[in-house]
Amino acid sequence: MRQRGWRLAIKRAIDRSAAAIGLLATAPIQGAAAVAIMATMGRPVVFRQRRPGRNGELFEVAKFRTMRDGDEPDEVRLTALGKFLRSTSIDELPQLWNVLRGELSLVGPRPLLERYLPLYSPEQARRHEVLPGITGWAQVNGRNSLSWPEKFRMDVWYVDHWSLGLDLRILIRTISSVLQRAGIAQSGHATMPPFTGER
Numbered sequence: 001m002r003q004r005g006w007r008l009a010i011k012r013a014i015d016r017s018a019a020a021i022g023l024l025a026t027a028p029i030q031g032a033a034a035v036a037i038m039a040t041m042g043r044p045v046v047f048r049q050r051r052p053g054r055n056g057e058l059f060e061v062a063k064f065r066t067m068r069d070g071d072e073p074d075e076v077r078l079t080a081l082g083k084f085l086r087s088t089s090i091d092e093l094p095q096l097w098n099v100l101r102g103e104l105s106l107v108g109p110r111p112l113l114e115r116y117l118p119l120y121s122p123e124q125a126r127r128h129e130v131l132p133g134i135t136g137w138a139q140v141n142g143r144n145s146l147s148w149p150e151k152f153r154m155d156v157w158y159v160d161h162w163s164l165g166l167d168l169r170i171l172i173r174t175i176s177s178v179l180q181r182a183g184i185a186q187s188g189h190a191t192m193p194p195f196t197g198e199r
Contacts, residue, residue: 003130003162010164011131015106019099026093033064033090040081041068046094051111056128059103061111062094089178095134107167108133109155112195119197120152127155130162137166140173144192 003011034045047065050058066082067074078086085091098104104111111132120127138146138154146154158166 015099018106019096022096030093036081037065041065050114052114052117052128053103053111054131061098064091064094066091092134105131105133107135107170109136116195119195121198123156124152126159129159135170135174137170140170140177148195
């Protein structure tokens with residue numbers, strides 16, 4: 001089912017309402033995270049990066065910083081605090097501002113790196129037909145333990161089967177995944193190895 005018309009309007013209304021409530025409810029947690037990051041890593045507290053959204057339109061995503069600066073691999077620069085923020089998904093909380101601005105949804109394919117855009121197959125690129133999300137179908141079915149082809153298949157499955165009911169189902173399963181801290185990273189990587197295109 002396409003994300004358009006009154007269904008999309010409802011989705012966006014739910015997103016913005018939930019984001020506003022979420023920002024208020026998590027303000028103490030975000031404040032504590034910001035202080036801890038300042039104390040251990042300094043500025044900036046929030047990491048910002050351009051990512052492609054719906055129809056490939058670029059926006060600036062915000063997350064709490066989890067890595068030290070440097071030229072080492074991500075898994076080396078990832079701090080103990082950063083690992084905790086990632087395992088609890090606290091690092092994702094600033095993205096509620098992206099949801100409030102309409103750039104992100106609570107649920108949708110995760111927005112990936114801008115440099116991946118020319119590497120997608122036509123089928124994989126269909127993940128950009130809907131709003132990207134903080135959580136998604138791939139995130140509740142393995143998260144970063146999935147291979148790239150598996151993750152993209154799940155993203156496209158979501159595009160083809162989207163409904164408000166499916167979004168609710170994913171949100172409920174996300175709570176369980178966060179509590180279990182499952183699928184946070186692949187072995188030897190901070191999250192996943194880089195996507196290098198179809199081979």
